[in-house]
Amino acid sequence: MNKVIAMFAILFTAGFSLAYADGSEKESFASALEETLGHLHALELNLDDSKPDLATAHATHPIAELYSTMKPELQEHDKAFDAKFESALNGLADKTIGKPRHDAQKAIDEVKDLVEQARTIVVGEKLSSDSNFRLDLIKELVETAESEYEEAISDGKVKEMVEYQDGSAFVWRAQQIFYDIKADLPQDKASEIDEHMEELTSSIKKMASVTEVETHVDGIVHEIDEILGVESEEASLETYFDGIEHHLAEVKEMYAKGESDEALSHATKAYLDNYEFLEKPIAAQDKELMEDLEVMMREELRDMIKQGVSKDKVNSQIDSILEKLEKAEELLSMESDEVYDDDHDEEHNEKGLHAEHVTAPHKQVKSGIKAQDVQCGEYLELVLKKSTGAPACVKSETAEKLVKLGWGTRQ
Numbered sequence: 001m002n003k004v005i006a007m008f009a010i011l012f013t014a015g016f017s018l019a020y021a022d023g024s025e026k027e028s029f030a031s032a033l034e035e036t037l038g039h040l041h042a043l044e045l046n047l048d049d050s051k052p053d054l055a056t057a058h059a060t061h062p063i064a065e066l067y068s069t070m071k072p073e074l075q076e077h078d079k080a081f082d083a084k085f086e087s088a089l090n091g092l093a094d095k096t097i098g099k100p101r102h103d104a105q106k107a108i109d110e111v112k113d114l115v116e117q118a119r120t121i122v123v124g125e126k127l128s129s130d131s132n133f134r135l136d137l138i139k140e141l142v143e144t145a146e147s148e149y150e151e152a153i154s155d156g157k158v159k160e161m162v163e164y165q166d167g168s169a170f171v172w173r174a175q176q177i178f179y180d181i182k183a184d185l186p187q188d189k190a191s192e193i194d195e196h197m198e199e200l201t202s203s204i205k206k207m208a209s210v211t212e213v214e215t216h217v218d219g220i221v222h223e224i225d226e227i228l229g230v231e232s233e234e235a236s237l238e239t240y241f242d243g244i245e246h247h248l249a250e251v252k253e254m255y256a257k258g259e260s261d262e263a264l265s266h267a268t269k270a271y272l273d274n275y276e277f278l279e280k281p282i283a284a285q286d287k288e289l290m291e292d293l294e295v296m297m298r299e300e301l302r303d304m305i306k307q308g309v310s311k312d313k314v315n316s317q318i319d320s321i322l323e324k325l326e327k328a329e330e331l332l333s334m335e336s337d338e339v340y341d342d343d344h345d346e347e348h349n350e351k352g353l354h355a356e357h358v359t360a361p362h363k364q365v366k367s368g369i370k371a372q373d374v375q376c377g378e379y380l381e382l383v384l385k386k387s388t389g390a391p392a393c394v395k396s397e398t399a400e401k402l403v404k405l406g407w408g409t410r411q
Helices: 002-048 052-077 079-096 101-122 131-152 161-184 187-205 210-228 237-256 260-285 287-307 311-331 361-366 396-404
Strands: 380-385 391-395 408-410
Touching (some): 002 052, 002 079, 002 131, 002 161, 052 161, 131 187, 131 210, 187 210, 237 260, 237 287, 260 287, 260 311, 287 311
Antiparallel strands (some): 380 408
């Protein structure tokens, strides 16, 4: 009987792995198609603006950069179509650059039609129309756009125009997909994604800092992950309180200097990267307090920055937030880091301290201890969050995941 169960487990695991690999390959293929459509959009814009050099770059990128990743799937599903698709991509530049605009558009539209045929052949109509699958494509597009933007921008100026246009075009394509599925998404999440999409588009257009673009990309990814039920690696609650305080302090400093975009970015991170992880535990103690803080941070503070109100009003709003935040922290009664294991309360850690007497990381920092010198309980590791420098004490396996995700660094 045990042998049968073991064999079933092996077969199930193998089947699951194959199914996952197949789904992953289809997502990769679909992502390449979406990027191709982004390049076609950029090609159209450059033809309209009579910029042949840039138009040539986008006409050739699909065959030069993307086709090789699609070819294996196309060969497997339909070799005749693959040859037709490759030929169309190869000839796109010749049929569009220096040609009458109407003729060029005809060639572009033909490639667009082939892209949709390729989607049906490899991915299939059912998966292609699945909202969750398309949400994953949006994530891929905005994350790729962020990478392109980072390569393109330096000190508020475009140093690589092709990469800049790539980033802009991929965000445009992500937005088109979002509009198609918006009605199928939870209204509150759709509203959040919509807002971040608009601000991301605006940030790229005005050549904002990479940090600002990253903030809105992270916002989109975060909301999508919540819709899809993807669990993020969470740090201790104290770390999120510290993160909010750090970003709100930055808001005050940046706004006083007249750097509204940076101030808005920090205000967004205070809410998005930190407060959202505190909403549930705070609501369990005081739902009204949780909702007040949400409105004050997510809506009121950000609106004040956008409207350019006085520095004193912004500072007053932040002080009010911090007062309520302190009340929330008291309600949660965080006397020690929540990751401590009760089984080891009476054991000594490597520095000779009882685990139950090791002060929570954020309290150690407040007492004057440097973040990198924070002491953790036995069997816990110290990780510093990259965005804030805040310390967190977590188990070894969690530390490994946090480092891989780029959340923080081990000490």
